[in-house]
Amino acid sequence: xxxxxxSKYHGAINYEEKxxxxxxAGIPGFEKLxxxxxxxxxxxxxxxxxxxxxxxQVGLIITSPFIFxxxxxxxxxxYITSNLGIEKPEQVTIYTTVTLSSSIExxxxxxxxxxxxxxxxxxxxxxxxxxxxxxxRYPLFKEGK
Amino acid sequence: MLVIGRKKGESILIGxxxxxxxxxxxxxxxxxxxxxxxxxxxxRKELYREVEEENMNAVAKNIDILKNIKR
Numbered sequence: 001x002x003x004x005x006x007s008k009y010h011g012a013i014n015y016e017e018k019x020x021x022x023x024x025a026g027i028p029g030f031e032k033l034x035x036x037x038x039x040x041x042x043x044x045x046x047x048x049x050x051x052x053x054x055x056x057q058v059g060l061i062i063t064s065p066f067i068f069x070x071x072x073x074x075x076x077x078x079y080i081t082s083n084l085g086i087e088k089p090e091q092v093t094i095y096t097t098v099t100l101s102s103s104i105e106x107x108x109x110x111x112x113x114x115x116x117x118x119x120x121x122x123x124x125x126x127x128x129x130x131x132x133x134x135x136x137r138y139p140l141f142k143e144g145k
Numbered sequence: 146m147l148v149i150g151r152k153k154g155e156s157i158l159i160g161x162x163x164x165x166x167x168x169x170x171x172x173x174x175x176x177x178x179x180x181x182x183x184x185x186x187x188x189r190k191e192l193y194r195e196v197e198e199e200n201m202n203a204v205a206k207n208i209d210i211l212k213n214i215k216r
Contacts, residue, residue, distance in 0.1 A: 009206045029197035044211040060203040078183040097203035100210050107210070110199040128188055128196050136195055141214065 005037065008057045010049055013039045020053065021117055023124045024083070028113075030058055036124070038062070038095075047098060050115070062095040065111055068140045074114060080127050084118040093117045099137070108137035 005013045015037045023034050033052040039059075041047050046067050051059040065072040074094070076086065086092055094116055096109045111134035117124040149157065156166040162182050169176035179187050 010208070027200055028193055029200040041208060041211060044208075044214070047208075047211055049205075049208075058204055060200060061205045061208065062203070077186075079186050082184050097200055099199060099202040100205050100208065102210060104210070104214055110196065110203070113196040113199070126196065126200075128192055130188060130192060136199060 005051060005053050006056055007049075007051055007059055010039070010051070010059055013037065013049075013051060015039070015053075018122075021122045021124045023126075025125055027060075027115070027126045028128070030055075033058060048095070050095065050097075061098040061100060062115065063098050063109055063140070065094065065096045065109065065114065065138075068109065069111070069138070072111065072134070074127070074129065076116065076127065080116055080125060083125055084116060084123045085121050086116075086118050091118050091120045093119050096138075098140070104141045105139060107140050108135075109140055110136050111138040112136050 002014050002016060005015060007013055019037050021036050021038070023036060025031070026033055030052065033054050035053045036050050037053055039049045039051055041049060047061055047063050049059040050062045076092075080086070094114045096111055096114050098107065098109045101107050112132070113126055113128045113136070115124060115126045151157065151167045153167050153170050156164050158164050163185065164180045166178040166180075167175060168178045181187055
């Protein structure tokens, strides 16, 4: 059955029950929202919207950090693999949140807090890295690129 | 909320398997040693706040800017 979400800022988004990703802990800033879907952005294949189906105003822009930093790597801590029931790497998809700006060079992504999703179990959690390996505001479009 | 005084070298236990020890006191700063199971998240609060802020910044009302990015 096709369900429809009427996003306040991104129009109608169609999805199915099986597309819903559960975030049992919510995500920081939106702890009460537990159910999200991921919707593509037409004409911008590098970016998607992680949209709450419980609040029509909340859609976070996300990307895959690997597109912008080929050697991006994270070591998932035990509490994440255990919370998300992760048994093998193939189950995992990783996104990072994107902050847009009217000037392209100021578009950044939070590479230090990736959103980890177990695609098989449709479970997600944001992993806040400690130690400063990656920038909270990593510029996606550097000069001369 | 429990408020408790501790001296250097003293600890508190939380549940069965979390122990926090005061290691060092130095002019307004305290160094703690935290021993917790690997599946327990231990995080400096300001990091959580920073992520909260970035998540809110990632909620975009207008994504037209993405169309103008040259590829």
